[in-house]
Amino acid sequence: MVFSSLSFIFVFLPVFLVLYYIFPAKSRNLLLFLGSLVFYSFGELSYLFLILCSITVNFLFGKSIERFQGRKLEQTLLLILSLIYNFEFLLFFKYTNFFIENINAVLRLLDIHWRFYTLNLTLPLGISFYTFQIASYVIDVYLGRTKADQSYVSLGAYLCMFPQLIAGPIVVYSNIRDALKERTISIHAFDNGLKTFIIGLGYKVIIANRIGTLWNEVCTIGFESISTPLAWLGAFAYSMQLYFDFCGYSLMAVGLGEMLGFYMPANFQHPYMARSVTDFWRRWHITLGAWFREYVYIPLGGNRKGAARTVFNLLVVWFLTGFWHGAAWNFIFWGLFIFVLQIIEKNITLRWLNADHLIAKLLSHTYMVFYILISWTIFAISNFQELCVYLGQMFPFLSGAGNFDLSDFMRFAADYAPLLIASLIFATDYPEKLYDKIRHRFLGVAVAFVIFWWSVYYLAIGINNPFLYFRY
Amino acid sequence: MIYHMKEINSKKSYTLLLLIVASTLLFSIVGNYWNKRYYHDENTYTMSAPPLASAMRGIHDKLYMTDFSSLIADYAVDNLSIPSTAAQSEAPVEKTTQQPLSEIISTLSPEAVTAPSGKAAKMADVPEVYEFTTATEDYFADACFIGDSRTVGISQYAGIENATFLCKTSLSIYDYNKPKITYNDEKMSVHDILAETQFAKIYLMVGINECGTGTPESFFERYKEVVNDIRKLQPEALIFIQGNLLVTQEKSDESDTITNENIAARNKLIATLANQKDIFYIDINESSLCKEGALVSDYTWDQVHIKAQYYPIWKEFLLRHAIDTGKTIVHTEKKPEAAKE
Numbered sequence: 066m067v068f069s070s071l072s073f074i075f076v077f078l079p080v081f082l083v084l085y086y087i088f089p090a091k092s093r094n095l096l097l098f099l100g101s102l103v104f105y106s107f108g109e110l111s112y113l114f115l116i117l118c119s120i121t122v123n124f125l126f127g128k129s130i131e132r133f134q135g136r137k138l139e140q141t142l143l144l145i146l147s148l149i150y151n152f153e154f155l156l157f158f159k160y161t162n163f164f165i166e167n168i169n170a171v172l173r174l175l176d177i178h179w180r181f182y183t184l185n186l187t188l189p190l191g192i193s194f195y196t197f198q199i200a201s202y203v204i205d206v207y208l209g210r211t212k213a214d215q216s217y218v219s220l221g222a223y224l225c226m227f228p229q230l231i232a233g234p235i236v237v238y239s240n241i242r243d244a245l246k247e248r249t250i251s252i253h254a255f256d257n258g259l260k261t262f263i264i265g266l267g268y269k270v271i272i273a274n275r276i277g278t279l280w281n282e283v284c285t286i287g288f289e290s291i292s293t294p295l296a297w298l299g300a301f302a303y304s305m306q307l308y309f310d311f312c313g314y315s316l317m318a319v320g321l322g323e324m325l326g327f328y329m330p331a332n333f334q335h336p337y338m339a340r341s342v343t344d345f346w347r348r349w350h351i352t353l354g355a356w357f358r359e360y361v362y363i364p365l366g367g368n369r370k371g372a373a374r375t376v377f378n379l380l381v382v383w384f385l386t387g388f389w390h391g392a393a394w395n396f397i398f399w400g401l402f403i404f405v406l407q408i409i410e411k412n413i414t415l416r417w418l419n420a421d422h423l424i425a426k427l428l429s430h431t432y433m434v435f436y437i438l439i440s441w442t443i444f445a446i447s448n449f450q451e452l453c454v455y456l457g458q459m460f461p462f463l464s465g466a467g468n469f470d471l472s473d474f475m476r477f478a479a480d481y482a483p484l485l486i487a488s489l490i491f492a493t494d495y496p497e498k499l500y501d502k503i504r505h506r507f508l509g510v511a512v513a514f515v516i517f518w519w520s521v522y523y524l525a526i527g528i529n530n531p532f533l534y535f536r537y
Numbered sequence: 538m539i540y541h542m543k544e545i546n547s548k549k550s551y552t553l554l555l556l557i558v559a560s561t562l563l564f565s566i567v568g569n570y571w572n573k574r575y576y577h578d579e580n581t582y583t584m585s586a587p588p589l590a591s592a593m594r595g596i597h598d599k600l601y602m603t604d605f606s607s608l609i610a611d612y613a614v615d616n617l618s619i620p621s622t623a624a625q626s627e628a629p630v631e632k633t634t635q636q637p638l639s640e641i642i643s644t645l646s647p648e649a650v651t652a653p654s655g656k657a658a659k660m661a662d663v664p665e666v667y668e669f670t671t672a673t674e675d676y677f678a679d680a681c682f683i684g685d686s687r688t689v690g691i692s693q694y695a696g697i698e699n700a701t702f703l704c705k706t707s708l709s710i711y712d713y714n715k716p717k718i719t720y721n722d723e724k725m726s727v728h729d730i731l732a733e734t735q736f737a738k739i740y741l742m743v744g745i746n747e748c749g750t751g752t753p754e755s756f757f758e759r760y761k762e763v764v765n766d767i768r769k770l771q772p773e774a775l776i777f778i779q780g781n782l783l784v785t786q787e788k789s790d791e792s793d794t795i796t797n798e799n800i801a802a803r804n805k806l807i808a809t810l811a812n813q814k815d816i817f818y819i820d821i822n823e824s825s826l827c828k829e830g831a832l833v834s835d836y837t838w839d840q841v842h843i844k845a846q847y848y849p850i851w852k853e854f855l856l857r858h859a860i861d862t863g864k865t866i867v868h869t870e871k872k873p874e875a876a877k878e
Contacts, residue, residue: 510552510556
């Protein structure tokens with residue numbers, strides 16, 4: 066079940082909230098745990114056992130690591146075992162076929178007529194996220210940052226908590242521990258959370274879903290046949306779809322959390338306003354960046370072991386970040402692309418990208434437009450050949466291909482003009498700043514009310530007319 | 538004093554929640570009413586389609602206009618995206634009054650139904666049955682293409698420059714009388730455009746968007762009416778009924794409605810309208826775009842539309858399925874600019 070569905074908004078959420086509010090505070094963790102399992106089972110009944118096993122195993126590991134306090138060897142052994150347990154499932158479900166395909170490709174190159182069959186696996190919902198969350202829990206217990214949770218229900222509520230179960234934000238256990246034990250709910254926080262949820266819903270349904278059709282149309286035409294201007298417009302549309310989709314989903318999660326009495330960290334801070342790639346990654350998927358920093362970069366030594374080691378540590382982080390996003394080579398290239406740019410920025414360009422005068426501002430934003438569009442293009446197209454075709458259309462002087470027949474561009478630009486302009490405006494921080502000014506006035510209520518029904522309208526006609534988004 | 542302010546603030550915090558709850562109830566009641574009144578309970582309520590979804594659909598179909606004013610009542614009912622048979626069964630009298638005169642005649646006069654053979658009898662001195670031949674590019678100069686997004690694709694990428702295109706994404710056979718096509722800068726229905734301008738060849742391909750609606754038989758009923766109407770409006774034109782392009786095996790497997798079986802069943806029915814005299818059936822699925830009863834997956838990204846670079850195959854196929862009646866039909870009417878949407 067996704068947040069942007071009528072069944073969630075009008076069935077699951079109201080029922081859950083009513084129960085959550087009428088039950089006494091001490092049974093709310095249990096309610097949250099069970100409710101989240103119900104939520105999860107709508108999307109994926111078959112892998113429910115996997116998440117239950119994960120809770121059970123890590124609950125026991127957490128307690129055992131704590132019991133061996135002072136005996137580092139045993140503790141370390143237990144930590145390693147638990148990490149193997151947690152990551153083996155992620156590796157198996159997400160990466161097995163990638164490895165098999167690559168082995169087969171090598172065999173083909175060596176002219177060996179032997180192939181491994183790829184497995185018919187579906188990725189368990191949310192596994193990329195909950196694996197990272199539960200790993201943070203055992204590591205934090207190991208490092209003594211937090212006590213092991215003595216309550217199975219409370220740990221279960223943490224890991225399964227439906228607002229962040231499927232697509233984050235990645236909430237680290239130690240950040241939410243206190244709220245798990247004791248939290249207050251108030252109509253004020255509820256109202257605030259509801260408004261945040263609605264803004265997220267609007268981002269997802271009114272902007273992301275609809276601008277996404279432009280990218281679909283570009284793919285439908287085929288990359289060989291699009292003009293250079295349309296290639297750039299397509300990359301722009303995809304970038305906007307990705308941002309509003311993910312940022313919208315994260316806002317919905319944060320809003321839901323607040324309605325339940327949890328304060329989750331923000332996941333996005335207007336990344337498209339960043340003036341350097343370094344800055345961009347402090348604003349995009351913040352909780353993932355923080356996780357890699359906390360549990361990979363710093364344990365490897367961070368920047369404290371000399372320049373060469375820092376570069377290596379960054380390489381590891383960006384390789385893993387790329388690979389986390391998907392099991393394909395383009396994601397690895399994408400991660401390495403970011404790595405290279407960050408190294409260049411750190412050593413050369415960052416100083417003047419951040420300079421505080423008009424020319425620097427213009428240049429840095431121009432640079433970021435290119436970074437955003439190119440990096441998301443690499444991200445979007447998994448097929449290497451197709452990616453080359455697309456980049457060739459974007460940079461005709463490199464490929465010798467490309468055409469400047471503006472007719473297709475004009476057609477799409479005209480059709481999507483309002484959405485393209487809206488996406489540009491809402492990617493900045495001005496609309497949200499403006500909304501915060503009126504948030505608690507009646508105007509703020511009215512705006513939220515309109516966004517809510519506008520979104521529901523699009524969702525509903527999407528059902529009755531399945532061809533709204535996929536029409537022929 | 539401070540307590541008092543808090544009180545006001547917390548009351549204020551209920552506003553949005555209460556507004557949403559109240560409006561949800563209101564929309565549910567309206568949706569339920571509209572579903573009974575205009576959709577004949579065809580919207581079944583599920584968790585993902587609660588009654589308020591019918592209200593949203595009604596707003597989309599502009600049903601509120603129906604309820605607000607009896608003067609424009611027919612407007613909305615006429616624009617429903619449901620098969621007209623359902624609408625007729627609800628209010629047959631109303632339906633008749635809103636039909637254009639020509640349509641009423643076509644339903645009343647038995648001659649209209651048998652128009653094709655009637656016409657063939659008139660042209661007794663020319664060969665009655667034609668075989669497909671190969672034509673050159675100028676063959677399309679007096680042709681008109683009617684269709685959905687696949688025909689839009691033909692208009693943009695097949696390289697047919699001189700024909701008239703009356704096509705629009707998601708156009709269905711039920712849209713025949715609705716003003717959905719931009720023609721000479723005006724929104725017009727296909728029917729009205731055909732009543733205004735004569736063409737020598739008319740290519741018709743709709744049906745993929747209808748796959749989720751009704752049965753192949755109900756689709757065919759409406760399709761037959763439309764073809765008969767076109768026959769009457771364009772007595773000299775050759776009508777080419779194009780079979781709908783199949784989708785890929787993958788798409789067919791994952792979809793409940795857009796399956797190759799469903800498309801093929803509908804194609805088979807509309808093919809029966811052909812008489813090889815003035816109505817012909819041509820099936821793009823016989824071209825190299827399809828193999829083993831499905832669209833070749835290399836030719837498409839979304840499993841339904843072929844990529845732009847393969848549309849010339851379609852054009853070649855049409856040219857190889859041309860009809861030469863021996864007489865040159867000069868396109869005398871005012872030549873409109875191609876109406877592409």
